[in-house]
Amino acid sequence: xxxxxxxxxxxxxxxxxxxxxxxxxxxxxxxxxxxxxxxxxxxxxxxxxxxxxxxxxxxxxxxxxxxxxxxxxxxxxxxxxxxxxxxxxxxxxxxxxxxxxxxxxxxxxxxxxxxxxxxxxxxxxxxxxxxxxxxxxxxxxxxxxxxxxxxxxxxxxxxxxxxxxxxxxxxxxxxxxxxxxxxxxxxxxxxxxxxxxxxxxxxxxxxxxxxxxxxxxxxxxxxxxxxxxxxxxxxxxxxxxxxxxxxxxxxxxxxxxxxxxxxxxxxxxxxxxxxxxxxxxxxxxxxxxxxxxxxxxxxxxxxxxxxxxxxxxxxxxxxxxxxxxxxxxxxxxxxxxxxxxxxxxxxxxxxxxxxxxxxxxxxxxxxxxxxxxxxxxxxxxxxx
Amino acid sequence: xxxxxxxxxxxxxxxxxxxxxxxxxxxxxxxxxxxxxxxxxxxxxxxxxxxxxxxxxxxxxxxxxxxxxxxxxxxxxxxxxxxxxxxxxxxxxxxxxxxxxxxxxxxxxxxxxxxxxxxxxxxxxxxxxxxxxxxxxxxxxxxxxxxxxxxxxxxxxxxxxxxxxxxxxxxxxxxxxxxxxxxxxxxxxxxxxxxxxxxxxxxxxxxxxxxxxxxxxxxxxxxxxxxxxxxxxxxxxxxxxxxxxxxxxxxxxxxxxxxxxxxxxxxxxxxxxxxxxxxxxxxxxxxxxxxxxxxxxxxxx
Ligand SMILES: Cc1ncc(C[n+]2csc(CCOP(=O)(O)OP(=O)(O)O)c2C)c(N)n1
Ligand SMILES: [Mg+2]
Numbered sequence: 001x002x003x004x005x006x007x008x009x010x011x012x013x014x015x016x017x018x019x020x021x022x023x024x025x026x027x028x029x030x031x032x033x034x035x036x037x038x039x040x041x042x043x044x045x046x047x048x049x050x051x052x053x054x055x056x057x058x059x060x061x062x063x064x065x066x067x068x069x070x071x072x073x074x075x076x077x078x079x080x081x082x083x084x085x086x087x088x089x090x091x092x093x094x095x096x097x098x099x100x101x102x103x104x105x106x107x108x109x110x111x112x113x114x115x116x117x118x119x120x121x122x123x124x125x126x127x128x129x130x131x132x133x134x135x136x137x138x139x140x141x142x143x144x145x146x147x148x149x150x151x152x153x154x155x156x157x158x159x160x161x162x163x164x165x166x167x168x169x170x171x172x173x174x175x176x177x178x179x180x181x182x183x184x185x186x187x188x189x190x191x192x193x194x195x196x197x198x199x200x201x202x203x204x205x206x207x208x209x210x211x212x213x214x215x216x217x218x219x220x221x222x223x224x225x226x227x228x229x230x231x232x233x234x235x236x237x238x239x240x241x242x243x244x245x246x247x248x249x250x251x252x253x254x255x256x257x258x259x260x261x262x263x264x265x266x267x268x269x270x271x272x273x274x275x276x277x278x279x280x281x282x283x284x285x286x287x288x289x290x291x292x293x294x295x296x297x298x299x300x301x302x303x304x305x306x307x308x309x310x311x312x313x314x315x316x317x318x319x320x321x322x323x324x325x326x327x328x329x330x331x332x333x334x335x336x337x338x339x340x341x342x343x344x345x346x347x348x349x350x351x352x353x354x355x356x357x358x359x360x361x362x363x364x365x366x367x368x369x370x371x372x373x374x375x376x377x378x379x380x381x382x383x384x
Numbered sequence: 385x386x387x388x389x390x391x392x393x394x395x396x397x398x399x400x401x402x403x404x405x406x407x408x409x410x411x412x413x414x415x416x417x418x419x420x421x422x423x424x425x426x427x428x429x430x431x432x433x434x435x436x437x438x439x440x441x442x443x444x445x446x447x448x449x450x451x452x453x454x455x456x457x458x459x460x461x462x463x464x465x466x467x468x469x470x471x472x473x474x475x476x477x478x479x480x481x482x483x484x485x486x487x488x489x490x491x492x493x494x495x496x497x498x499x500x501x502x503x504x505x506x507x508x509x510x511x512x513x514x515x516x517x518x519x520x521x522x523x524x525x526x527x528x529x530x531x532x533x534x535x536x537x538x539x540x541x542x543x544x545x546x547x548x549x550x551x552x553x554x555x556x557x558x559x560x561x562x563x564x565x566x567x568x569x570x571x572x573x574x575x576x577x578x579x580x581x582x583x584x585x586x587x588x589x590x591x592x593x594x595x596x597x598x599x600x601x602x603x604x605x606x607x608x609x610x611x612x613x614x615x616x617x618x619x620x621x622x623x624x625x626x627x628x629x630x631x632x633x634x635x636x637x638x639x640x641x642x643x644x645x646x647x648x649x650x651x652x653x654x655x656x657x658x659x660x661x662x663x664x665x666x667x668x669x670x671x672x673x674x675x676x677x678x679x680x681x682x683x684x685x
Binding site: 022 | 431438449456469472480
């Protein structure tokens with residue numbers, strides 16, 4: 001069924017089709033429509049789930065973790081202040097191997113209060129052990145929720161499905177809503193072999209000495225390392241059933257490109273427009289949109305970028321005291337070879353400032369003009 | 385021939401707590417757990433936030449309890465229990481009693497937001513606060529449940545705690561939840577009875593248990609039970625229950641309310657107090673006792 005829906009409702013439909021059993025969430029702009037529609041779906045019995053109307057995001061995540069530990073499929077959604085309030089519990093979710101799936105709407109962190117998009121909220125959760133998927137369309141949001149449950153439950157590692165404030169959360173697009181039977185076939189019900197029950201009493205997460213803790217974290221990383229192949233495999237399975245492939249990246253005209261833009265989220269969509277326009281002018285431009293930030297698809301990134309002469313990483317975020325976060329990741333993925341491309345780092349669009357095709361033209365022109373990177377941050381669109 | 389007399393147990397004999405736990409000598413929190421589980425039984429799951437009990441249970445991969453435990457973040461006992469309950473029910477398990485098991489700090493301080501939220505939603509959980517009147521896990525710092533006059537490492541004798549203990553019972557009663565009760569490990573029959581009663585009530589139940597900590601109170605381990613009885617007899621920690629926000633009932637009414645002096649003198653944490661300080665404390669105890677009696681009387685009218 002095709003329907004015109006907003007990005008936030010794509011998250012709700014994704015959770016509904018995945019048959020989430022417990023939802024605990026707290027409202028925050030620009031996420032509210034996610035939970036409003038889910039409340040309705042629960043009230044109308046379109047979704048057989050318990051909706052816990054908690055008093056904070058902190059309790060939302062705590063409740064999700066409890067429900068997940070008890071063996072129920074669990075969903076929540078938040079943004080910015082809400083996500084960062086959850087921080088301690090994000091570590092709990094991955095360390096405790098609770099495969100919650102959470103939608104996060106990328107919104108700039110206060111102060112000053114901002115409800116507009118940038119990625120510092122989710123990227124500052126980088127090392128919490130959650131998988132992170134940055135989406136570029138409402139269709140991708142819906143499909144990725146379903147895929148995230150599959151990958152998360154297989155690995156027992158939680159996932160975040162991430163979309164930009166307003167440019168995706170409140171933008172209406174045509175979305176194909178897959179048949180429930182097909183989703184059921186793709187995503188069987190959740191039944192983890194180890195869960196909290198009173199039939200088989202166990203203690204989860206107690207005092208862990210240095211005799212054991214290290215191995216638990218080693219196993220978490222080893223399972224995370226299985227994620228790239230699993231994303232690929234489930235992406236193909238989804239394609240066979242529903243007709244859409246879901247990968248860790250989207251490559252656009254990269255094969256013969258001399259300069260490749262590296263983008264994420266909705267700006268990765270805008271970048272394609274700039275690629276087409278500049279190609280008409282004879283510039284061999286490509287775009288690599290990174291969807292899976294964790295696990296970082298370094299092999300694909302390496303193989304895609306190493307053929308280009310130059311790479312321009314565009315960050316809608318900043319790690320203060322260093323530079324853009326994707327820039328750091330890409331440099332590290334390409335590190336160790338002197339013959340590799342010159343990697344330029346750009347920061348733009350903080351706090352929701354527009355990123356347009358001309359932003360990418362400016363970026364491309366800068367990178368083409370310079371022989372090699374001269375500074376860690378090239379600012380695009382900042383008033384100085 | 386005369387029939388041999390057998391001793392009759394006044395609380396269930398079945399144990400859900402095993403030897404090998406890590407508690408200190410004379411630990412009241414340990415008895416609190418043992419008695420509550422006797423009352424509630426084995427079909428139980430606990431959420432335990434950071435507190436002494438996250439240590440007492442024993443190190444991974446061991447546990448001294450025969451019930452399931454979710455060791456959760458310090459401030460999340462009530463929210464974690466809400467999620468556990470929902471998760472179990474969605475799997476078809478409506479039988480298991482879910483208990484949020486927290487210390488006083490995890491309840492009256494850092495966990496009060498989540499607790500208030502769960503109580504307002506009337507989550508079907510039993511919340512137990514074992515009250516040793518300070519943060520003991522981290523080495524005896526004040527909590528808002530620390531009584532007036534007490535020494536802790538953050539309220540040194542020159543600056544002893546100069547504010548009264550937060551009345552968490554009254555706060556919970558104000559949420560109009562179906563059941564709020566106090567208990568003391570010095571009165572096991574009353575405690576077990578309340579745990580059993582709470583188990584069979586739907587909605588949020590709150591049980592506040594007095595549990596001495598010899599290491600933190602500078603009391604003798606062998607005085608734990610004595611203190612747990614005295615505190616009821618002198619009216620400092622009355623044993624009462626409140627149903628649906630307004631029906632008060634005093635469960636153990638001392639025949640004659642004892643002065644607090646001896647109770648105070650048994651604990652090193654109060655050693656610095658002068659006669660005048662203790663007199664002042666006695667006045668406060670009397671005032672609160674009268675207030676509670678009035679509420680109980682009003683409920684009986
Ligand atoms: C967010 C957070 N802050 C601080 C701590 C450190 N901490 C662990 S237990 C504890 C005190 C617990 O006190 P209480 O709840 O009274 O339980 P008790 O230790 O007395 O049994 C503190 C401060 C923590 N684990 N988490
Ligand atoms: Mg305490």
